[in-house]
Amino acid sequence: MKGPVAFLEKVLLGWIDADRWFPIQLDINNACNLRCNHCYHPHHRNSGALRLADWTKIYDEYTAFCRRLRFRPSLILCGGEPLLSPDLFPIMAHARALTPGVPISILTNGTLITGALAERLSSLGGVELQMSLDGPTEETHDRVRGAGGFQKVRQAVEICKSQGLGLHFLAVLSRANADAIPRFFDLAREWGVRFMGFTRFIALGQGQGLRSSGADRPLTAPELKEAYERILSESARTGVQTHTGMPLMHLLHPTLGGSGRFWESMVVDYQGRLLASSRSRLVLGDVRAEGLENLFLKHPMLRRLRAGNVSVCGKCPHFRRCGGDRNAAYAEYGNFLGPDPGCWLTSEKPVQSKGAIHEFVESMA
Amino acid sequence: MNSSNRWLRTKVLSLLTLLPMPSVVLAAESALTADANRLERNRALKEMNAATLGTDGSWHLLNPALRAMREEVLAPLTLTTTREKAIERLRARHPSLSGAEAEITFEEVVRVLMEKGLITVNETELVSHGDSHIFPQK
Numbered sequence: 098m099k100g101p102v103a104f105l106e107k108v109l110l111g112w113i114d115a116d117r118w119f120p121i122q123l124d125i126n127n128a129c130n131l132r133c134n135h136c137y138h139p140h141h142r143n144s145g146a147l148r149l150a151d152w153t154k155i156y157d158e159y160t161a162f163c164r165r166l167r168f169r170p171s172l173i174l175c176g177g178e179p180l181l182s183p184d185l186f187p188i189m190a191h192a193r194a195l196t197p198g199v200p201i202s203i204l205t206n207g208t209l210i211t212g213a214l215a216e217r218l219s220s221l222g223g224v225e226l227q228m229s230l231d232g233p234t235e236e237t238h239d240r241v242r243g244a245g246g247f248q249k250v251r252q253a254v255e256i257c258k259s260q261g262l263g264l265h266f267l268a269v270l271s272r273a274n275a276d277a278i279p280r281f282f283d284l285a286r287e288w289g290v291r292f293m294g295f296t297r298f299i300a301l302g303q304g305q306g307l308r309s310s311g312a313d314r315p316l317t318a319p320e321l322k323e324a325y326e327r328i329l330s331e332s333a334r335t336g337v338q339t340h341t342g343m344p345l346m347h348l349l350h351p352t353l354g355g356s357g358r359f360w361e362s363m364v365v366d367y368q369g370r371l372l373a374s375s376r377s378r379l380v381l382g383d384v385r386a387e388g389l390e391n392l393f394l395k396h397p398m399l400r401r402l403r404a405g406n407v408s409v410c411g412k413c414p415h416f417r418r419c420g421g422d423r424n425a426a427y428a429e430y431g432n433f434l435g436p437d438p439g440c441w442l443t444s445e446k447p448v449q450s451k452g453a454i455h456e457f458v459e460s461m462a
Numbered sequence: 463m464n465s466s467n468r469w470l471r472t473k474v475l476s477l478l479t480l481l482p483m484p485s486v487v488l489a490a491e492s493a494l495t496a497d498a499n500r501l502e503r504n505r506a507l508k509e510m511n512a513a514t515l516g517t518d519g520s521w522h523l524l525n526p527a528l529r530a531m532r533e534e535v536l537a538p539l540t541l542t543t544t545r546e547k548a549i550e551r552l553r554a555r556h557p558s559l560s561g562a563e564a565e566i567t568f569e570e571v572v573r574v575l576m577e578k579g580l581i582t583v584n585e586t587e588l589v590s591h592g593d594s595h596i597f598p599q600k
Contacts, residue, residue, distance in 0.1 A: 394484035
């Protein structure tokens with residue numbers, strides 16, 4: 098864009114001054130040392146993974162995008178298991194060089210953390226780890242993540258604490274562990290972890306098998322409401338923080354919600370494809386071929402999402418603060434812009450499944 | 463920002479979302495959402511302030527980080543506390559606040575303290591720092 102239009106754009110962006118966080122999640126590899134039975138990844142092959150030069154180029158483009166739109170950058174590194182990637186530290190170094198002080202979060206299963214690694218991470222400053230914890234006991238956690246996982250997480254917590262690394266727990270919330278919510282919080286408090294977050298089980302990837310076998314399933318709308326209320330009250334009881342911004346939480350209290358919308362961050366997978374979300378694995382396009390900003394701004398589905406053109410949810414007065422869980426909609430109806438199957442406001446009028454209709458098909462029809 | 467300025471800003475931002483410039487549309491939509499979040503938050507804080515602190519129904523739902531902050535900074539403010547006294551208490555607790563900064567309305571307290579780095583509350587959401595923007599629900 099050149100000339101007067103570019104000038105006008107610059108003036109308008111300067112006036113708007115959005116000044117808010119706009120995170121990017123880079124799935125820097127697809128390899129993982131675990132085979133969790135609820136994982137949203139269909140596999141952990143790593144062929145076609147980007148090289149370091151690709152990642153730094155993508156981060157450069159992201160940074161330019163943030164500067165132009167006056168967003169504050171925030172980097173999230175995920176995988177696979179990101180600690181397996183040889184590019185982890187070089188990518189962080191590049192990010193810090195380009196955007197000093199940028200907050201960096203690493204989403205890890207926690208089983209590969211050593212003292213030396215934690216020390217190196219800690220020395221960077223401003224790095225936080227989100228560690229998976231899927232059961233508050235050895236038996237329940239290892240049932241999902243494999244034998245020995247719970248003890249490794251426990252060791253990792255001690256290591257991270259000794260190095261002063263910020264640490265959050267994240268559990269995948271499902272029928273199998275919802276009754277254990279109080280024990281999750283008790284455990285986090287006992288281990289000195291200040292944050293216990295939850296995210297809904299999405300029956301995609303390996304998780305499809307878990308659901309079809311009957312071994313586990315996502316919570317129904319009434320169950321989800323009860324679970325969210327319990328999460329909040331347990332957080333208050335124990336003093337362990339929790340995520341209060343998730344979709345549907347706004348329905349519980351007007352101060353909650355607000356960070357679950359799916360158009361205020363980016364996800365790029367290990368092959369350099371822009372995804373609608375990390376869990377849906379819904380591919381929007383190749384970042385290297387089409388450009389990160391171009392794809393994100395112009396993709397028809399994201400434009401529909403931003404405009405609130407979302408089935409059922411789009412007409413809800415809570416949409417802007419709630420958004421509905423797009424991953425859950427995609428897993429249930431094959432439609433990223435479908436209704437949230439966990440919404441207790443609409444659960445009395447269940448929406449018939451449309452089957453695995455790809456969102457593109459719908460949007461182009 | 464007073465209500466007429468806010469109304470005008472909202473109208474202009476809404477108009478900007480109609481432009482054929484995707485970057486401007488995204489920034490405008492984002493700003494509209496952030497503004498709405500602020501309004502919602504402020505209204506909720508006002509409502510909470512109007513209730514008896516610590517006993518209203520909404521209180522237990524709040525994030526512990528916010529609750530701790532409220533207990534530390536805002537709890538001295540009650541319905542019978544004068545604005546001057548509230549400001550005086552704020553300045554006593556946080557001397558780094560300038561006089562101008564202390565001359566703020568109640569609903570601005572959270573934002574200013576955050577900007578001074580005295581509390582760790584996300585500016586657009588009532589959640590702890592490192593929460594919504596670090597680990598968005600994607």
